[in-house]
Amino acid sequence: MRKSSSYDEMAVRKQFDRICKLALKGEKIDYRRHIAYRQKHEVMLSELSEKDMGRLFTVDDYGVENQWFQVLGYDIEVKDMLIAEALQALSEKKRDVVLLSYFMDMSDAEIGRALNLVRSTVYEHRKRSLELMKNIMEEHTDEKKR
Structure with missing residues (x-):
């Protein structure tokens, strides 16, 4: 006996649902890992000290006007x-x-x-x-x- 098409359709939907949930779970793990990495390696500019801010740029000083x-x-x-x-x-x-x-x-x-x-x-x-x-x-x- 062959199963009905509604049963096959229901099985495909459940498989698709399971695959979507696994994909979202993996994305959530990747996102949290990415956020943790950024928190560990990145700093907001407002939190930098004057010394660290000074290392972000250079000023050419030729002494012509001095x-x-x-x-x-x-x-x-x-x-x-x-x-x-x-x-x-x-x-x-x-x-x-x-x-x-x-x-x-x-x-x-x-x-x-x-x-x-x-x-x-x-x-x-x-x-x-x-x-x-x-x-x-x-x-x-x-x-x-x-």
Whole structure:
């Protein structure tokens, strides 16, 4: 006896249903494995530290627009044009004190020995130089606003 066509149709549907369920189960496993991999190997940009963010790009710096000063055999590069302009307005001794102090990280005593000055004189030169530079930079900023 031959089985009815409705029985054959029902068997095919059950087989198809089983195959679909197995395929979906496999997709679910693959998807979860993929998500776990991404969580392990990927990081959101907002979660990166400044150091890590800095490694994501580079900036070409050719030094064409930078100003160079020479003090005691050191070549000191000043990248900000406004600061460079203010430094040029200072006397040589005051400029040397500022450059050695802030760009070469030298103490007042070290600067004094290098320039044959008393430590208190180095302090006064730096203090007055910073005041002059501040005034020059403020004037330049005010001129740009106008």
